[in-house]
Amino acid sequence: MATLPNHRPKQLSLGPLETEILHIVWELGTVAVKDVHDRILSDPERELAYTSVTTILQRLTQKGWLCCDRQNRIYTWQAIVSKEQALSLRAYEQLNQFLAVGNPDVVAAFADSLDQTSVDQLEAIAQRLRAIRKAREDQ
Incomplete structure (x- = not known):
């Protein structure tokens, strides 16, 4: 069982696209915009602008889910909180809301x-x- 992380995102609630992209980051580890964009477009039924992926990665960084690193001219993102820690955080928040x-x-x-x-x-x-x-x- 994952423990509650020392780092907690500023905002736990995520939209559907933010959640999808966070799952891709968890799966791939370290990602560039192209990695995420290519993964989403691997579904022939999907359309998503490259700039939209960039915006979502930046939002996830602002919300405290991801960290961004720049090497040369390439930006990469990694999750700060693991998938297991995120599940623990959500369960913790739901329990607190229930008890509230x-x-x-x-x-x-x-x-x-x-x-x-x-x-x-x-x-x-x-x-x-x-x-x-x-x-x-x-x-």
Whole structure:
């Protein structure tokens, strides 16, 4: 399981094209605009301007998902946050939003409607949290 990264993007919400391009960066590692553009255009049903890819890569950099490096005259991008860390961040944010409801009755009603497998998962999570906190206290 991926831990929460030390670096957190400034903005977690991404549009569909931003998400698609981020997945391409995760898959390829280090990319230039041409790499991403070629990957998208490998689908004959797709059309996308080269400049649009550049704009999206710049937006993902501004949002804190990517870092940009310039070598000679070529710009390349890499992900700052791994795919696994991004999933952890999203789960963390969703859980915080759910708990922000602030009404224990709503949370309890939701928890009461869960099936046994989900209840078992919640119990396993609670046990793991207790172990993590105990280990932290013992340090």
